[in-house]
Amino acid sequence: MSDYVKALFQAYYRQLDLESLVPKDLTKREFGFILPGKKGMIRHQAFLNPKDYKGFLVQNAPVHAYHSATLYNSPWKDRMDLKDYVGCDLIFDIDCDHINTPCKKDHDAWTCKECGNQGTGKAPEKCQKCGGTKFDDKTWLCDGCLGKAKAETRKLVDDFLVKDFGLPVDSMDIYFSGQRGYHVHLEHDAFRKMSTDARREMADYITATGLSLISIGFLVKTNNIIGFTLKDPGWAGKISNGLLNIINDIESGKNLGSIPSKELELLKANKDSLKKRLLENITNWSLAGIGEGIWNHIIERVIEDTRCDIDVPVTIDIHRLIRAPATLHGKTGFMNCKLTRQQLDAFDPFTDAIVFKGKAEKIKMSSDVPRFRIEDKTYGPYKKDETDTVSIGAAVFLLCKNMCEVVH
Amino acid sequence: MEALYNHASMLEKVRAIISEALDNKEQSKVLGYEDDEGLYIYPWIRIILAFMNSPQLTHRMANLLSKHFSNLLERENVFTVLLVARDQAINAEQVPADKRVTVNTVTFSYRLPFLDFLNVAARFKSHAWKLVNKLLQNGQVYLRKHDLVRMLEELIKLKVLEPSKAASDDALKVAFINDPLLKPFYDGLVEVVKEKMASSASTSIDNMPVDDSLFPPCINAIIDKNAKGVNLTHSERLFLVYFLLTIGKTIDEVLGLFRNQPDFNEKITKYQVEFAAGKHGKRTQYTPHNCVTLESLGMCKKDDPKLGSKFCTEPKTPFKNPLTFYRRRMWFKAKKASGNAAMRADEADDRGVDAAETALNGRDDTNAHGF
Numbered sequence: 123m124s125d126y127v128k129a130l131f132q133a134y135y136r137q138l139d140l141e142s143l144v145p146k147d148l149t150k151r152e153f154g155f156i157l158p159g160k161k162g163m164i165r166h167q168a169f170l171n172p173k174d175y176k177g178f179l180v181q182n183a184p185v186h187a188y189h190s191a192t193l194y195n196s197p198w199k200d201r202m203d204l205k206d207y208v209g210c211d212l213i214f215d216i217d218c219d220h221i222n223t224p225c226k227k228d229h230d231a232w233t234c235k236e237c238g239n240q241g242t243g244k245a246p247e248k249c250q251k252c253g254g255t256k257f258d259d260k261t262w263l264c265d266g267c268l269g270k271a272k273a274e275t276r277k278l279v280d281d282f283l284v285k286d287f288g289l290p291v292d293s294m295d296i297y298f299s300g301q302r303g304y305h306v307h308l309e310h311d312a313f314r315k316m317s318t319d320a321r322r323e324m325a326d327y328i329t330a331t332g333l334s335l336i337s338i339g340f341l342v343k344t345n346n347i348i349g350f351t352l353k354d355p356g357w358a359g360k361i362s363n364g365l366l367n368i369i370n371d372i373e374s375g376k377n378l379g380s381i382p383s384k385e386l387e388l389l390k391a392n393k394d395s396l397k398k399r400l401l402e403n404i405t406n407w408s409l410a411g412i413g414e415g416i417w418n419h420i421i422e423r424v425i426e427d428t429r430c431d432i433d434v435p436v437t438i439d440i441h442r443l444i445r446a447p448a449t450l451h452g453k454t455g456f457m458n459c460k461l462t463r464q465q466l467d468a469f470d471p472f473t474d475a476i477v478f479k480g481k482a483e484k485i486k487m488s489s490d491v492p493r494f495r496i497e498d499k500t501y502g503p504y505k506k507d508e509t510d511t512v513s514i515g516a517a518v519f520l521l522c523k524n525m526c527e528v529v530h
Numbered sequence: 531m532e533a534l535y536n537h538a539s540m541l542e543k544v545r546a547i548i549s550e551a552l553d554n555k556e557q558s559k560v561l562g563y564e565d566d567e568g569l570y571i572y573p574w575i576r577i578i579l580a581f582m583n584s585p586q587l588t589h590r591m592a593n594l595l596s597k598h599f600s601n602l603l604e605r606e607n608v609f610t611v612l613l614v615a616r617d618q619a620i621n622a623e624q625v626p627a628d629k630r631v632t633v634n635t636v637t638f639s640y641r642l643p644f645l646d647f648l649n650v651a652a653r654f655k656s657h658a659w660k661l662v663n664k665l666l667q668n669g670q671v672y673l674r675k676h677d678l679v680r681m682l683e684e685l686i687k688l689k690v691l692e693p694s695k696a697a698s699d700d701a702l703k704v705a706f707i708n709d710p711l712l713k714p715f716y717d718g719l720v721e722v723v724k725e726k727m728a729s730s731a732s733t734s735i736d737n738m739p740v741d742d743s744l745f746p747p748c749i750n751a752i753i754d755k756n757a758k759g760v761n762l763t764h765s766e767r768l769f770l771v772y773f774l775l776t777i778g779k780t781i782d783e784v785l786g787l788f789r790n791q792p793d794f795n796e797k798i799t800k801y802q803v804e805f806a807a808g809k810h811g812k813r814t815q816y817t818p819h820n821c822v823t824l825e826s827l828g829m830c831k832k833d834d835p836k837l838g839s840k841f842c843t844e845p846k847t848p849f850k851n852p853l854t855f856y857r858r859r860m861w862f863k864a865k866k867a868s869g870n871a872a873m874r875a876d877e878a879d880d881r882g883v884d885a886a887e888t889a890l891n892g893r894d895d896t897n898a899h900g901f
Contacts, residue, residue: 255759255760255761286668288669316645320648320652322822323661323662326662326825327662332657332660332663332822334663337658337660341634354631355631355666356667358633434827438826
């Protein structure tokens, strides 16, 4: 991190009020920091009062600041077994990295560390040229990726946590991470006491892992297919509703590219009959030309569209560090923002997470830079060595990505 | 101990119940339906189990008592079942008639908060008990009476398996085993338990060399990936190390496997493998991840067309951990070698392996240290 960015980060922390900065149960959490110019993370830090925590941030301007989702009686101890576990917040993480968006092909790139072979999109498991397995990844942020992450977060909150798990929407805190996704935190004691097994079961429900059609009542008896109704609880009802959505999309002429053409044709041919049965809660799903195999393919697609793409290890791990609220992300300069469900709808990370505004800076690109947006202005694409005068938010964004230098 | 003196028949009943447990019975003839003596016997069973310190015996007793009482509960009316459930912090209720859920002619008349459900059911092995396969709506899981009883059965089992305070009460143990009336009784019990356990452990797999050909699909998939030099993920590395060390591979053998990794660094990897073996840090010997965790992490390969195995997909007795897959097949191999091959590996009695499985509690140590 350059001295220029460090000074800005320090100024940001200096003016910040304690209330928005300090996580709940501060004294029981372990903190970890990556500091400017230092290698690796310093772990096992703890703070006895909010002022000390703020003082640390002002003085050190960490590149990344994390705290444990876990509460300990002795968070400063340097061995996990000595920290004295109290409980752990339940965390859901939605990250662009885990979501396939078509725009990745346009803005993400990889280079094989062995032979220099290059490609776009997500790095392969193995380099096709030399078989190497280590890559330099260059990922980028765009409205498409963060929009998809936001849609997944809405799905997680509305369709799963509120509707299925019955949780009041004000019992959860939603955070924009400051870079590539969103976190949902549940900090009630009942969740803090959950075992790893119980957390895994919740994660599996949300991702439809281990879903067995037979177990939820899908039956094939000779030529009869017994399905579900729209009002069935759990995944049975989700599948019926997903199916109804597909029929509505067919009727409105929407592009249904994710459904194979054979299955789509059969659904089109049977749409009226199927819609009638769904709306009348008739479970007889026997339809001309749609046997058990075809049904399985169709339901698979419905499940794929209905499940939510959370990062499962984050939810089931009870010793994980997560990004601290209101801190700045060292790879973007964006703020980690706390949001209510209502605020999430209108939230624009490229505007609302920008803390450095106004003041133009002249910068020189140190590498090629793809197009990006900060607030209402779009910048680039730039070639290496090109110069431009940009807002301070855009300059910080590129400086954090090591893609430019300030021209004095 | 006065209670045991005053009720001489109690000693005989305790002995008989332990004998039933040793014979893997699931129904007790000693404990009656309307018999209050069970209330007095239970604490003594717990104390004796603690003194004997035999995980196998405790496990079998837990099985006998939980199955026995679940049979009794099945016969009880629904109000009694709900009362017992609430006493055990399962806040189940009967659903009003107009709100009951019926799926394919089966009516689900009871519901309970999903956290209460998960507190018990997250331990179950069967797919049908996964939350994803349950009727969940507005925070409530809809069940049948039989399901509630099954949850209570599990809770009884856990109560018996819970460590007893008596285990650390040395004064009580000394007083008990030296008491003139109780000494012969206790010594006799110890003899019987020893004898029964020895006969069931006759097919021991403990001293057999590790057989790589009997590995479960999830391990084979990682070994294949490693052989091709593909970079293993953190979770894959941890799981592989925990598994191989638990079944008896040496630290050097495990270390040798990692030489294929593109980022292999002998010094670092050696430290990490030794850490997993409990030689550094808090000196914990980690057990491999359970099947459900592997499934959540996308590492379960039971349905893989090339690697999948019927021992995973169609086991006669479901299992929680890939170690059981390996140990059952090893047990079968041992049995075959000793001339009795008349059973499928997955039909093998768990006697040789159940204590180990009991010790596996679904721990997930994916973030324990960094490979």
